[in-house]
Amino acid sequence: MTVTSAGPSAVGAALDRKDGPLKVRGAATYAGEWPVDNPAYLYPLQATIAAGRITGVDASAALDLPGVLGVITHVNAPKLAWATDPEVAVLQSDEVAWRGQIVGAVVAETLETARHAAGLVRLAYEQRPHDTELRADRHDLHRPQHAALFGAAPGDLQDGSPADSALGDVDAGLAEAAFTLDATYTTPMNHHNPMEPHTGIAVWTDDEITLYCSSQGVHLHRSLLAGAFGVDAARIRAISPHVGGGFGSKVYPVVWGTLALMGAQLVPGRPVKFALTRQQMFALVGYRPATIQRVRLGADSDGRLTAIAHDVIQQTARAKEYAEQTVGATRAMYAAPNRSTTTRVAALDVPVPTIMRGPGEATGMFALESAMDEMASAAGLDPIEFRIRNEPAVHPEHGLPFSTRNLVACLREGARRFGWEGRDPAPLSRRENDWLVGTGVASSIYPSPRLPGNSASIHADADGRYTVRIGAADIGTGTWTALTQIAAEALGVGVEDVNLEIGDTSLPVASSAGFSSGINCWGSTIYAAADELRKLLDSEHGGMVPAEGIEASADMPDNPYMEQFAMYSFGAQFAEVRVHEDTGEIRVPRLLGVFDAGRIINPKTARSQLIGGMTQGLSMALHEASVIDPRFGHVVNNDLGGYHFASNADVGSVEVHYLEERDPYTNPMGSKGIGEVCIVGTAAAIANAVHHATGVRVRDLPITLDKLIV
Amino acid sequence: MKPFRYERADDVASAVATVTDDPRAAFLAGGTNLVDLMKMEVATPGVLVDVRHLVSHDIEDLPDGGLRIGAGVSNSMVAADRRIRRLYPMLSQAILAGASYQLRNLATAGGNFLQRTRCVYYRDIATPCNKREPGSGCSARGGHERDLAILGASEACAATHPSDMAVAMAAVDAVVHTQGPAGERTIPVNELLRLPGDEPWRDNVLERGELITAVDLPPLAVAANSRYRKVRDRASYAFALVSVAAAVEVADGLVRDVRLALGGVAHKPWRAFTAEQALLGAPATEENFHAAAEAELAGARPLPGNAFKVPLAANTIVSMLRALTEEAR
Structure with missing residues (x-):
């Protein structure tokens, strides 16, 4: 058996999901389903005040209940070695920083007993006044100094970028403009609701500590938990081969894991099962923070932007400062000589926000792309033409060339496929039966970054089988399939010869599935490992796999082009919207997206991810809003009956097309990220279509019928 | 969730006796709502008396x-019943x-x-909630008001009844049969459910201990030309912001008979009734529909x-009457 250089490619084939048959049969093992002997069950206690401290704990009634194995509160919880991060540590003090924070747990023989006992634990509180209202006129807004990667790297915003930026003179640019816009847009809290709740089964022994979990990155979760418990990371094994959705909520927040391990410490050697309920998730797994965004645009009489200013106010938690790049896309989208962006946060007594699909870009582009539509109208230009006129030659802020940027082609191809030509731009120009019909467009953008910390190994058997190991995650995205295809391409073999192993800390370290970086990082690393294997074979075995087999491994190589090019995926999204004349009900019969995401690894799984993102964008546009009652301080619509996302009946035709162009600079595959670009812009396309249908400009998400009925 | 005992009663009389005598007992039929409430400890019955097999499963x-x-x-x-779809289409639609599907398969006509x-x-x-804990206060006023009532609310409670089925039942003057500690009786649906007043619980x-055993739909010619329209925040799987069950019969341009009931508002x-009175005998015109809705x-x-519900309810009533009378022409 010889290993040749990268040969005829498995990449680009529309392969069925490798894990599909398992999932269809119900045989894919999710976190809560691992067969374990004699498990105990944990049920958490949550604070019923939003700020203050716990002054008393009475667990006697719970402890008296037959079947209760223990009650853990801050009084008796193990002292953690790293207790400062509220997304990791629990039960380390009497302080309550938000309503719904974990303040205890019961471990019992059955789930029912644990839940019953949890209701019997009495906590006394000393309540402080709390403050959960995000308003633009607050006096305590401040420039965020959150460090990137959840505190691991420098930078104001979570992606490492600065809170503010400025070029030229915005006031002068606005003053000289023929057309100006000054509008404020708002987006509400959106809560993470993956189908599978955050779940752990933990076993603590003197030797190994095992955590079956639902994780977007087992190595990150392991390092967080090892740090918290002060144990050698090598002692912890985190296992998560299949994940029922993550969307960012299973990257960092890990209090569920901490609590499961505390439960496991209470009954050493015995598995402890813990799955959050849907209601508990609304306080414990993070959310997209609410924003108030002011956008100012100026354009000359030809429709060329003279100024772009985007000023953002975001909600964050007093317990931990999270701030995201709501202004990030605005920095990269359109040319204008005068530009500025600012980010300010209000620290509130609320749960800690976290990344959610397109964190920052999704909310920021709702504002920018709505504003672009408003400006196009003001300037009397078609919104596509207006965008094309402001297409930058290089990154408008830092001046680097784009590795590839096919936004204009996406807009044109989308217009052709959608049937944009001949559109009457006047609002209220189409009526069918009792429905007002409108169409809208918006651009999409998302960076193609890399995350550090990746390594892969490949073992070759003499019989021609290759086992590829990397601790990557498949959160429903298709990683099992896509990495198999990449490995086959890198090895120059068929996909049937590749056996992939992911989702386990016993495998080589991998970064988390987030920031649309997974395939970029893991694929590049697998490519490097294949190169190593080839070198090893060529140098020591004459290109032949020895009878005993051979293994090579590699770390993710640096990509020097990342310093030389701005790397982004792009897209254009089109929406057709119907608004009922009598009731204001909004329907979206048609969404169409054309994406420039470089080379598509697997058109089938990519399509699934892209239509999923657009659907989530539709949901953001029309449905999703967490309602905090400021008197109590918690999200009151905290279940799937109250917190709406798009149902099947809300989603009509969702069409996806790719401009398949290999990006020469991003990675050996030529791919860019697809996981997030697809949710960026959808809400604006729909809002723009609603305006076209009704003449009503809704600047506050979600677009609900009460905003359209008069 | 608190522990409870499950009992399967042998007949209606013994089920009624058990629940009458034990203030901690509750009837269990489909359980689609009660069991949820028990998980959240909103309802904490000590005994569940299963009655589903005791009452008729036939129409x-x-x-x-x-x-x-x-x-x-x-x-x-x-x-799905063919007679109901033909004679009372709004009930089927509601x-x-x-x-x-799953909930509807489990939920019962009585329990709904x-x-x-x-x-x-x-x-x-x-x-705090006066309905759950009498006297504790109402948190809804001044809080999350979107789903609250616009008609017939009290200071103590502004909650809405969530049923769609009951709205259509109210429109057709359905009557429930019950068996209780005092024997059997019948209660019109419009009197079965009440406004909150000072006793929102x-x-x-x-x-x-009184158990619903059957629901009668009276013969009602106008119901054959009826429709149920539910306006909500998404196209499926959401409670009504406003719903309208409407039936109209028009002859010679005049409203000969009409039934209207609203959901999500009280x-x-x-x-x-006020709108029905205004419409009876009046010309079936857009103006009269508006006037009736406003009345x-x-x-x-x-x-x-929830102020938007007022124009929304008016518009939906008019929209429904328009559609039904246009079809009748």
Whole structure:
């Protein structure tokens, strides 16, 4: 058996999901389903005040209940070695920083007993006044100094970028403009609701500590938990081969894991099962923070932007400062000589926000792309033409060339496929039966970054089988399939010869599935490992796999082009919207997206991810809003009956097309990220279509019928 | 969730006796609402008396041309029944506009009337609620008001009744049969469910231990030309912001008969008697539809968070009447 250089490619084939048959049969093992002997069950206690401290704990009634194995509160919880991060540590003090924070747990023989006992634990509180209202006129807004990667790297915003930026003179640019816009847009809290709740089964022994979990990155979760418990990371094994959705909520927040391990410490050697309920998730797994965004645009009489200013106010938690790049896309989208962006946060007594699909870009582009539509109208230009006129030659802020940027082609191809030509731009120009019909467009953008910390190994058997190991995650995205295809391409073999192993800390370290970086990082690393294997074979075995087999491994190589090019995926999204004349009900019969995401690894799984993102964008546009009652301080619509996302009946035709162009600079595959670009812009396309249908400009998400009925 | 005992009663009389005598006991039929509330400790019955097998699972023809629906008939079966789809289409449509296939398969005709409000404060034991804990106060006013009532609310409670089925039942003047400690009786649906007043914990007029055994649909010619329209925040699987059950009969351009009931606006299905009176005998015109809707909603007392429901209800009534009368022409 010889290993040749990268040969005829498995990449680009529309392969069925490798894990599909398992999932269809119900045989894919999710976190809560691992067969374990004699498990105990944990049920958490949550604070019923939003700020203050716990002054008393009475667990006697719970402890008296037959079947209760223990009650853990801050009084008796193990002292953690790293207790400062509220997304990791629990039960380390009497302080309550938000309503719904974990303040205890019961471990019992059955789930029912644990839940019953949890209701019997009495906590006394000393309540402080709390403050959960995000308003633009607050006096305590401040420039965020959150460090990137959840505190691991420098930078104001979570992606490492600065809170503010400025070029030229915005006031002068606005003053000289023929057309100006000054509008404020708002987006509400959106809560993470993956189908599978955050779940752990933990076993603590003197030797190994095992955590079956639902994780977007087992190595990150392991390092967080090892740090918290002060144990050698090598002692912890985190296992998560299949994940029922993550969307960012299973990257960092890990209090569920901490609590499961505390439960496991209470009954050493015995598995402890813990799955959050849907209601508990609304306080414990993070959310997209609410924003108030002011956008100012100026354009000359030809429709060329003279100024772009985007000023953002975001909600964050007093317990931990999270701030995201709501202004990030605005920095990269359109040319204008005068530009500025600012980010300010209000620290509130609320749960800690976290990344959610397109964190920052999704909310920021709702504002920018709505504003672009408003400006196009003001300037009397078609919104596509207006965008094309402001297409930058290089990154408008830092001046680097784009590795590839096919936004204009996406807009044109989308217009052709959608049937944009001949559109009457006047609002209220189409009526069918009792429905007002409108169409809208918006651009999409998302960076193609890399995350550090990746390594892969490949073992070759003499019989021609290759086992590829990397601790990557498949959160429903298709990683099992896509990495198999990449490995086959890198090895120059068929996909049937590749056996992939992911989702386990016993495998080589991998970064988390987030920031649309997974395939970029893991694929590049697998490519490097294949190169190593080839070198090893060529140098020591004459290109032949020895009878005993051979293994090579590699770390993710640096990509020097990342310093030389701005790397982004792009897209254009089109929406057709119907608004009922009598009731204001909004329907979206048609969404169409054309994406420039470089080379598509697997058109089938990519399509699934892209239509999923657009659907989530539709949901953001029309449905999703967490309602905090400021008197109590918690999200009151905290279940799937109250917190709406798009149902099947809300989603009509969702069409996806790719401009398949290999990006020469991003990675050996030529791919860019697809996981997030697809949710960026959808809400604006729909809002723009609603305006076209009704003449009503809704600047506050979600677009609900009460905003359209008069 | 608190522990409870499960009992399967042998007959209606013993089920009634058990629940009458034990204040901690509750009837269990489909359980689609009660079991949820038990998980959240909003409801904490000590004994569940299963009655589903004790009441009829059939829909029978009545001699007067009406129908009798056994209390144990699933919501799905009511909606699918050919007679109901032909004679009372709005009832079938109302049921299909609610919940999901799975829930409708489990939920019963009797139990549907007795589902509790979806007011978020009622469902959260960590917030005050007069309906859940008499005298503790109402958190809904001044809070999350979107789903609250605009008609017939009291200072003590502004919750809405969540049922779709009950709205159509109210429109057709359905009558429930009950068996209780004082024997059997019949109660019109419009009297079964009540406004909150000073006793918001009482959703209905049933006595402790009184069990719904059947629902009668009276013969009603106008119901054959009827429709149910549910306006909500998404296209499926959401409770009504406003719903309208409407039936109209027009002859010579005049409204000969009409039935109107609203959901999502009150503590009970809101039978629009005022609008019906205004329409009876009047020309079937857009102006008269508007006037009738406005007359009905003149008594609306919306809150800041649900003021949109007033124009929404008016528009939906008019829209429905327009559609039904256009079809009749």
